[in-house]
Amino acid sequence: MRKQITINTDNMICPHFDRVLFSHCLNKVLKGGRGSTKSSVISLQLVMDFLQDPQANVLIMRKVANTIELSVYEQIKWAIYMLHVDSLFEFKKSPYRIVDKRNGTAFYFSGVDDPQKLKSMMIAKGYVRYLWFEELAEFDSWQEVDTVRASFTRKHLPPGAHVVTYYSYNPPKNPYEWINEWVSQRDGMPNWYVDHSTYEDVTLPNILSQDYIDEINTVKQNNYDYYRWMYLGEVIGLGTNIYNMDNFEAIDKLPDDDYITNVYYSVDTGHEVSATTCGAYGLTKKGNLILLDTYYYSPQGKSHKKPPSALSNDLKSFIDKVTEWIGKQPTRMTIDSAEGALDNQFYNDYGIHWHKVNKLKKVDMIDRVQDLLAQGRFYYLKRPENEIFIAEHQKYQWDENTLQSDDPKVIKEDDHTCDMFQYVVRDNERDFGLKW
Template sequence: MKGPDVFDQAIPTFIRQKARYIDTVQVFFSYNPPRNPYDWVNEWVTDKENDPDYFIDTSTYLDDELGFTTDQQLKLIEKYKENDPDYYRWLYLGEVVGLGTNVYNFDLFKKVDQIPDNDYLTDLYFSMDIGHDVSATTCGAYGLSVNGNLYVLDTYYYSPAGKVRKKPPTELAQDVHDFVEGICDRYNMDPANMTADSADGALDNQYYSMFGVHWHKVAKKKKVEMIDRAQDMLAQGRIFVLDIENNQVFLSEHRDYRWDEKTLNSDDPKVIKEKDHTCDQFMYLCLDNERDFDLKW
């Protein structure tokens, strides 16, 4: 739904269907509140709290007296609660916790020296954010493990800033191809998926011309919605970053990734668009592979 005008159209339609044997038509709404207090649906509910024609009720898994919540679900909920209390309060207690200025809780990016033997990789993924003359191009290599963890394996990063001679699409395509092939050889695996920014055409066309492979264009959503996928995995404690030199740019950009304070009091907050290229390709990865990552069923 885009706004409260949807209700203005739907409610009269429901009421018109009133059966003769009832006095009034009761319309029920059920929703999980977005974190942003200025999201339209949160403001709509707040407005209806003082409307005598509406009854506002809240419930969480803690109110489950019939046993709908399984032990497996409770175990997962405890992971959220332990790893990211604010995310838990929003996702499972329905609290409008706000966005803050830092997009991510950086402590949830766990640095590791190697992948444990009992958490071996099952699939390889690549995700690319493609820049232009003054913007960086980055490609991330990721491994999904047998235990459902996601490892940041390596990062390719090229910034044309300050360079007199900037790499043309042919060189960028060759660089990315060499990076992908190197990772595949290192782990002796083929990619399960290769995700790219849907706004790009030139580099993908060049890549296909040279190597016969198209990258899958992610169906982008609002920034808040895409970030939610990444935050979900982080809150479950499932993100690990190999502590190598190439991944330091991934870590630093996610550490410094922030909301634009000027837009926080709106229903469509924006991030600060500076040094955010690995952040973009990471959220593209989570969105494009949400079923593989158990973020969507």
């Protein structure tokens, strides 16, 4: 006999979401800005719906499998604990499952790295009644999503039961991304409900902290367009200039009221025809990032170009110099994931491998940097070695010929420090307090 559980969710789910949750549409798109609580709302609703059908299973998907644990898996766990039903579940990680101990139905979690594999997925007990595609903008196309979705929506369910699919995401800046065009087509279609929410729709108390609101207001003041995109979920376009240089704050010396806790290094290599550069960055107790020093070698115009062995020696000397100056050993040393020669040379010389960054599309790499900048947390020491860093970022632009595409490109000239900055931010986004 199933236990009756009564929970008052009025203090958990903001009234804004009532219409989409109570809608009878089978496809529910929740888009909007960061901090709108849309993912929390979906997770709470899924747990409540799951508990009302002893044969129901839930399949929750992200584009990449290695993002599951710290996102949707923990999100469903949070909802289960919030609803005080954790004693009913067993939490498993190999593979990721949250199983109802009473009857064996479950929340299943999967990456969609290969959509074809999910088409043949078998559920031993009951049926899949709920689907959730989280961070929908990460997927490559609607066809990729629909390949998985159709595998479950076409299956016969008992009378009165239907497959309900949730989609959630933050809209990309670029109006030509597939998802921005896709959602405009879905809005108003039969059986589709499209909802847009922002942090301003969070009207319940004790949901968003004052620190978070202060952070939003800082971004709003520093970069209003970025605020519109990040927190209001508006499709603002890319423009041509990539960075607001007012967010690069120069300092004459290290702060007296803060101190460096960790030092990070990042390399972009060039070898034969383009420059090799390395940045040394200090993370402070207050969460600020300071460009301490820059190594830059360009082979342009030189008849004898430095081989990997000479660059390896230069980088070791650069790191040793900063280590002696700051008094901190490197926390992480990041390098382009496509680079092999210099990493191998450095390991051969010093027994140390650089960490190869997991690169994303260029627009997503830049988004991470813009997030840090808009929070007013990036500084650089005014010294001759760092002038090249500022000069290259001032000139950094999108290629206008690629802006009306879903994969815009940058102009690949004098962008080496720009790349190495993106690498260090992407490789250490959790250390730097970036919420992606």
